[in-house]
Amino acid sequence: MASVGKIARRTFLIGTAAIAGGIAVGYYYYRKPYPNPLEGDLAADEATFNPYVKIGVDSTITIVAPRAEMGQGISTTLAAMVAEELDVGLDQIKVEHGPASYAYFNAAMLEEGGPFAFFDESMTAEIVRAGMGVVGKFLALQGTGGSTSTLDGFGKMRQAGAAARQMLIAAAAQKLGIAAADLETANGSILHKASGKSLTYGAVAATAATMAPPADIRLKDKADWKLLGKPQKRIDMLAKVTGAPIFGIDVTLPEMLYGTVKMSPRFWAKPVKADFSNTEKMPGVIKIVPIDTNYGHGFGIIAENTWAAFKAAEAIDAEWADPEYPLDSAGISEVLKQALGTKGSVMRDDGDVVTAFADAPRERIVEADYAVPYLAHATMEPMNATAQLKDGVLDIWCGNQAPTLVRQLCANAVGIEQDKVSVHTTFMGGGFGRRIEVDYALCAALMAKETAGRPIKVIWTREEDMRHDAYRPASVGKFQARLGNDGIPVAVDMTIASPSLIASTLLRLFPSIPPLGPDKSIVDGAYDQPYTIPNYRVSGIAAPASIPVGFWRSVGCSINGFFHEGFMDEIAAAGKVDPVELRKRLMAAYPAAVKVVEKVAEMAKWGEALPAGKAKGMAFTLSFGSWVGEIVQVADTPSGIRIEKVWIAADVGTALDPDIIEAQLISAAIYGLSAAMGQEITFADGMVEQSNFHDYDAMRIFQCPAFEVAILENFHKMGGVGEVGTPPAAPALANAIFALTGKRIRILPLSKEVTFA
Amino acid sequence: MRLTVDGQAFDVNADPEMPLLWALRDFMGKTGPKFGCGIAACGACTVHVDGQPVRSCSLPVGEVTGAVITIEGIGSEGRLHPVQQAWLEEQVAQCGYCQAGQIMSAVALLDQVADPTDADIDDAMGGNLCRCGTYPKIRAAIKRAVVLKTSGI
Numbered sequence: 001m002a003s004v005g006k007i008a009r010r011t012f013l014i015g016t017a018a019i020a021g022g023i024a025v026g027y028y029y030y031r032k033p034y035p036n037p038l039e040g041d042l043a044a045d046e047a048t049f050n051p052y053v054k055i056g057v058d059s060t061i062t063i064v065a066p067r068a069e070m071g072q073g074i075s076t077t078l079a080a081m082v083a084e085e086l087d088v089g090l091d092q093i094k095v096e097h098g099p100a101s102y103a104y105f106n107a108a109m110l111e112e113g114g115p116f117a118f119f120d121e122s123m124t125a126e127i128v129r130a131g132m133g134v135v136g137k138f139l140a141l142q143g144t145g146g147s148t149s150t151l152d153g154f155g156k157m158r159q160a161g162a163a164a165r166q167m168l169i170a171a172a173a174q175k176l177g178i179a180a181a182d183l184e185t186a187n188g189s190i191l192h193k194a195s196g197k198s199l200t201y202g203a204v205a206a207t208a209a210t211m212a213p214p215a216d217i218r219l220k221d222k223a224d225w226k227l228l229g230k231p232q233k234r235i236d237m238l239a240k241v242t243g244a245p246i247f248g249i250d251v252t253l254p255e256m257l258y259g260t261v262k263m264s265p266r267f268w269a270k271p272v273k274a275d276f277s278n279t280e281k282m283p284g285v286i287k288i289v290p291i292d293t294n295y296g297h298g299f300g301i302i303a304e305n306t307w308a309a310f311k312a313a314e315a316i317d318a319e320w321a322d323p324e325y326p327l328d329s330a331g332i333s334e335v336l337k338q339a340l341g342t343k344g345s346v347m348r349d350d351g352d353v354v355t356a357f358a359d360a361p362r363e364r365i366v367e368a369d370y371a372v373p374y375l376a377h378a379t380m381e382p383m384n385a386t387a388q389l390k391d392g393v394l395d396i397w398c399g400n401q402a403p404t405l406v407r408q409l410c411a412n413a414v415g416i417e418q419d420k421v422s423v424h425t426t427f428m429g430g431g432f433g434r435r436i437e438v439d440y441a442l443c444a445a446l447m448a449k450e451t452a453g454r455p456i457k458v459i460w461t462r463e464e465d466m467r468h469d470a471y472r473p474a475s476v477g478k479f480q481a482r483l484g485n486d487g488i489p490v491a492v493d494m495t496i497a498s499p500s501l502i503a504s505t506l507l508r509l510f511p512s513i514p515p516l517g518p519d520k521s522i523v524d525g526a527y528d529q530p531y532t533i534p535n536y537r538v539s540g541i542a543a544p545a546s547i548p549v550g551f552w553r554s555v556g557c558s559i560n561g562f563f564h565e566g567f568m569d570e571i572a573a574a575g576k577v578d579p580v581e582l583r584k585r586l587m588a589a590y591p592a593a594v595k596v597v598e599k600v601a602e603m604a605k606w607g608e609a610l611p612a613g614k615a616k617g618m619a620f621t622l623s624f625g626s627w628v629g630e631i632v633q634v635a636d637t638p639s640g641i642r643i644e645k646v647w648i649a650a651d652v653g654t655a656l657d658p659d660i661i662e663a664q665l666i667s668a669a670i671y672g673l674s675a676a677m678g679q680e681i682t683f684a685d686g687m688v689e690q691s692n693f694h695d696y697d698a699m700r701i702f703q704c705p706a707f708e709v710a711i712l713e714n715f716h717k718m719g720g721v722g723e724v725g726t727p728p729a730a731p732a733l734a735n736a737i738f739a740l741t742g743k744r745i746r747i748l749p750l751s752k753e754v755t756f757a
Numbered sequence: 758m759r760l761t762v763d764g765q766a767f768d769v770n771a772d773p774e775m776p777l778l779w780a781l782r783d784f785m786g787k788t789g790p791k792f793g794c795g796i797a798a799c800g801a802c803t804v805h806v807d808g809q810p811v812r813s814c815s816l817p818v819g820e821v822t823g824a825v826i827t828i829e830g831i832g833s834e835g836r837l838h839p840v841q842q843a844w845l846e847e848q849v850a851q852c853g854y855c856q857a858g859q860i861m862s863a864v865a866l867l868d869q870v871a872d873p874t875d876a877d878i879d880d881a882m883g884g885n886l887c888r889c890g891t892y893p894k895i896r897a898a899i900k901r902a903v904v905l906k907t908s909g910i
Binding site for chain 1: 789795856
């Protein structure tokens with residue numbers, strides 16, 4: 001990473017790291033192929049064709065799906081890409097996550113990171129977008145995030161399957177003495193129809209793997225797909241209904257010790273006093289050790305069982321230094337408000353906003369201030385990792401979204417070379433962006449230095465997890481519109497201030513890389529929406545970083561979806577234009593967007609009269625390459641507002657697995673509604689006030705609305721699906737509450753103003 | 758102390774104050790029940806004690822008097838409980854972490870109410886949190902399990 005810092009000339013703050021500007025610089029490294037990481041670890045009767053395919057002599061086919069499975073179904077869809085071209089069913093293959101390796105870089109994760117809207121296909125945007133993909137490989141991240149996995153895998157994983165199939169056919173042609181063109185494949189065998197001769201994949205795998213990969217890889221036409229585009233049974237479902245030990249927290253090793261951590265509740269503060277004299281004598285407690293990382297300071301408790309570690313952590317008598325940020329939520333909010341008054345980076349500037357507002361009559365102006373709070377990820381599985389350091393070799397088992405980061409930073413922390421570290425990535429009990437961090441792995445790695453070679457499983461309590469997150473940043477926005485005589489806006493001016501999550505992430509992961517350039521995540525979801533308004537300005541201001549902030553499902557769009565679409569609803573109300581009509585008019589230049597809006601309106605019977613005490617609200621956000629409209633229906637009940645139904649229409653370009661996509665859209669909407677209804681992380685005395693699900697809850701089954709989903713494929717580029725349901729959920733709900741009550745709520749969570757049933 | 762878990766006897770030498778969850782996970786190798794909150798607020802640790810659903814993270818192991826059944830005791834690969842079969846057919850799980858607890862709550866519900874209403878489901882399942890938002894499929898799977906159970910699967 002240091003070398004990246006040296007060559008950086010101009011830097012965009014994108015993705016998970018600062019990306020060096022000059023595209024040509026990394027070109028040589030991009031062209032240099034990575035070695036196949038499967039070669040070093042093959043069974044005696046196995047052959048590998050590329051980093052994604054292994055075939056045994058018994059025709060056991062193993063596909064590597066190198067993205068983290070955190071519930072989004074990615075292992076199934078990635079495996080289906082390879083299986084489709086390899087001409088085998090999903091029931092004929094085994095799927096593995098694979099090792100940490102730069103061969104599994106995620107180019108798409110960074111491709112959409114440039115300062116261009118998704119729909120901007122100008123030459124410059126296309127070149128920079130392609131260049132960012134190159135830089136992604138140069139930095140060689142193996143990340144799962146940004147709803148990029150299917151997009152990233154779609155080309156290379158189908159090619160991996162097709163290349164292996166062509167090599168198998170070539171080997172069979174040699175063995176049978178029949179021209180390759182006369183052979184076909186089905187169900188893991190190569191057939192010669194005319195003679196009835198056939199060979200299994202396993203019978204020719206060893207020979208095939210030694211052949212030169214085909215120069216010309218032929219992919220199936222979409223019309224010939226057997227797996228892709230159709231719902232598949234998830235490969236992880238049986239394990240998940242039988243309670244199988246598939247998560248990081250389930251790792252069990254011989255001679256294993258147990259542990260937990262007690263980190264400073266004030267971020268980055270060091271202990272000024274700590275007394276272990278009583279705690280180290282507690283039954284089951286072995287040792288208490290200091291932990292110091294870029295994430296903060298505190299202690300690790302090594303014990304004979306988890307409960308003993310938890311009790312000791314609670315009993316440690318420690319005092320912590322004062323923080324270097326304001327002590328409470330009021331002070332932290334004040335910093336944000338002050339930032340809003342400073343000059344930021346203009347990320348969209350159509351027309352001439354200043355002139356458009358200069359002569360605006362007062363009654364044609366709409367103004368509003370919006371704010372959202374810090375949020376925790378609160379994955380169901382608390383942070384944990386298991387580590388063993390023996391004979392200079394470190395093994396780490398954990399669910400994580402970035403195995404190569406885990407490997408690199410844990411190697412540094414322990415003081416060994418990266419090639420002495422093996423990362424075993426397990427299934428994750430939720431990720432949502434939290435497990436792109438590596439703090440849980442660092443804690444386990446450092447504690448493994450203190451156990452004389454024994455493995456140790458380090459599990460955080462829920463309280464520790466809730467109070468040591470990389471939070472969704474709080475944000476504030478100032479919005480102004482000028483309406484024309486027809487009620488349609490002729491000018492909008494949006495200014496948004498938020499602590500930079502890119503700068504904050506760099507502090508934790510790569511403190512030597514300076515955060516240069518604007519952080520576009522501050523305005524994501526506001527500057528890049530498919531609205532045409534003649535004068536349209538969006539500015540982002542990076543407020544001073546204090547609380548650690550990071551990637552939370554849909555990132556900046558989780559904030560700006562609410563701001564932008566809440567404000568659009570205000571514009572519609574002020575201009576006396578129907579909110580659906582307003583979108584259709586302003587998005588007319590983007591037919592995919594219009595079709596989404598029309599579809600969701602049709603599904604929800606928008607415009608038809610509702611019984612008294614019920615109302616609907618709508619919102620639209622283009623994020624991660626997918627165009628999503630949502631309509632929420634609420635009802636006034638004696639016990640509070642009930643969310644009755646949610647309609648979602650989403651254009652994802654190409655839908656690879658409709659069932660998984662529908663499940664993700666609903667999941668992401670519930671994630672957004674949960675936050676909008678009641679979630680908020682607040683601070684007092686420099687510490688997070690919330691600690692567990694009693695004071696940071698999420699939607700429960702009795703609050704869950706009915707859902708109706710339509711998946712569209714009108715746009716010519718594929719979009720992501722894991723996050724795109726989140727951004728429109730909060731504004732659609734707030735807009736429905738406005739329609740129901742007349743109360744315009746501009747500050748989340750909504751529970752500050754209304755009660756939910 | 759001696760416990761019966763999933764039909765098997767275990768002699769456990771643990772602090773009687775230790776929650777049943779940690780005795781199961783760290784002493785008996787039963788990792789099916791999951792740790793989520795430690796305060797009986799999320800339901801991921803749900804097991805049955807004498808047929809009743811309990812949050813094992815908040816029940817001291819020393820107070821356990823009846824037989825304990827975990828997700829690993831109700832069915833297994835090739836021999837699924839109808840509720841597990843329904844979960845499989847409805848493709849309920851996403852991350853899957855809460856599902857052992859969800860399934861144990863649903864099994865207890867169907868043992869008590871053969872054909873639950875939506876309100877019964879809300880009451881019985883309200884203590885089981887799912888951050889992936891699989892609730893619509895959980896509801897559908899419980900209704901499918903009713904059918905599977907009555908058809909003797």
